Amino acid sequence: MKSLKTKISSSNIIVIAITIFIVQIMVYIAIKEYYYSNLEDTIYGQIKISSDFYNTYLSSNTVKENIFNDNDTFWSNTDCRVQIIDLEGNVMMDSSGYISKDRILTREVKAAASGDTRGEANIYQNENNNEKIICVAYPLSFDTYVDGILRFSASTEGIDKSIKEILFIIILLGILVISIASTISLFISNSIMKPLKLVSVGAEKMAKGNFKESIPNYSKDEIGSLADTLNYMSEEILKNERLKNEFISSVSHELRTPLTSIKGWAIVLESSDLEDKEEVREGLKIIESEVERLTYLVEELLDFSKLISGKITLRKEVISIGEFTQDILRQLEPKLLSRGIEVIFEDLQIKPIEVDKNRMKQVLINILDNAIKFSPNDSKIIVKLVEDEKYLTISIKDYGYGISKDELPHVKEKFYKGRNINASNGIGLSICEEIITQHGGLLKIDSELQKGTEVIIMLPRGDMR
Known part of the structure; x- marks a missing residue:
């Protein structure tokens, strides 16, 4: 070859x-x-x-x-x-x-x-x-x-x-020019092949799983651009690998905790004489709570897998977004009351919109749950609905701990888990963004450390105006 x-x-x-x-x-x-x-x-x-x-x-x-x-x-x-x-x-x-x-x-x-x-x-x-x-x-x-x-x-x-003599000279000059051009061509080929060989060797190493060694870039042309692209790809693979490992570690921890609790109470209930009904009731309640927690985590993982693989099809229907949001707030009311958090809901009589009701409920519960989780007790959350010619906008603003500037660009990335002690497995916001994207909308997050976070959901109006 x-x-x-x-x-x-x-x-x-x-x-x-x-x-x-x-x-x-x-x-x-x-x-x-x-x-x-x-x-x-x-x-x-x-x-x-x-x-x-x-x-x-x-x-x-x-x-x-x-x-x-x-x-x-x-x-x-x-x-x-x-x-x-x-x-x-x-x-x-x-x-x-x-x-x-x-x-x-x-x-x-x-x-x-x-x-x-x-x-x-x-x-x-x-x-x-x-x-x-x-x-x-x-x-x-x-x-x-x-x-x-x-x-x-x-x-x-x-x-x-005379013409033959001149033709002979022309032929000799042609041979000389071809010889010089061939030498120059070989030199140019070597100058092209040197960086290309480096890229080829680097790509072979990456194919074998070595992503830590970057490809040196000695040129500012297409080959240099290819080297930069492969290096960027290598960095992204390493980053995703690190995030995946952190995610697996986080999920393993979240699975281990409820399983340990369930196992512990199962042993207690098995060894008890079952005469203390209050203890049995408390144990069963904890087991039920932990099973629900496990079920929610497994469902979240399944949803994430289906959304990423494109296997979920939206089932849209026309709903009143104001009433829909109020129903979700009522569902979360016990959790809000337990933390003393006040919700201020601003509904400007928004017109109906066509969405997947179940998926949109999943998005709002996830975002509102984060707002509650990362807000101090006795604070407030503002939920506002507004619309213009193109978008219906749902704004959820809390006055909690906020997100640092270095973490903010990554919070929607899959497997990313923030440094906050209340941070979960790192796929909730990824699922939310994927659902909003499938609706043709946008999910934006503005935050400042110790001052709170605002999540903005922008849904296209479509033909329902």
Whole structure:
């Protein structure tokens, strides 16, 4: 299996090589076009000068007469091969000394015979030696009509050799660039792979359960962000693990206490002669109370598990939230009276709202029970109902011990148990927030140490307004 380093390096080298290859082809075509165009322009310039001179000073005689009179000195200064051809394609004069018997009826010759003065250039390849030549033809006049054709031709061997030399240099430069780019690519790949390898090693350790060792972060890019994310995940796992252990310890303690009490009284009742009815009654009352306490704890744990796994479906119904809250307060009245706590209830005739009645009862009892538990005797609790266009708000404010600033952000987290001696197992507020969230609402907590706590429940009005 190829490593990521190899894949990155090879991919970069392939891209660079392809790019250089394409650039080389484009440069080769441009250079070839440049050289060939210059040669064509040179030949055309020379033939134009020669034909203009001929048509100006020698056109009073026929082409044959001028050839017979040896009037060819005006084209003797060119390096090109010069041919004079009649209109039928027969060669009348050739500067090479060899006069071919074959007719020359190429494109440029035919164009010149028709009077075309554009000097069209064409490239041909010699069948004998594969040499390429460029040919340009121009008409020669006698009086007012075309009497012959002047044809210049030149070999491309010289420029082809130059082009090959340049192409060789380009190829060498391309190889050099690819070599340098490959070295740089390997260096860049190493710089990328070093932090990535650290992340990979750290992730493997986390997969094996080692969350205490953080991943070093040497970069401020996506890899660095990944390292930070994995470190944050590790911290959260350790935090949740610690909270879970504390929660298990807390629940174990809360289970052990009533079980010890039940076991103790069961032993007492078993060993007694049952004649002391008052003692039996007291023992059974304590056992019943402790069983209820255990039942409540187990139900709370089951509710929490169902809510977290999403297995609970809300059964909503339209209720009068004012009457509903008053019923819950009446249910808690014995506990309030035993502590001398006064409840001030402010109901502004709130309109009915659609909620899950049982789940909402669970939320209010939990929050009110906390307010009572963490309030001193002979204090007060204010319960207020207000509404606006979007939300129905239930505010429950006590003047008890309050929550410290460092604990306040965590009180709604699952398994979190505060430092207060009255703090319970740490899932009550988690359940409340989950229920409110499933209703589409918000649960907010404001608190100040030794000044009290306010819990605000915000429920969306929906279509019931």
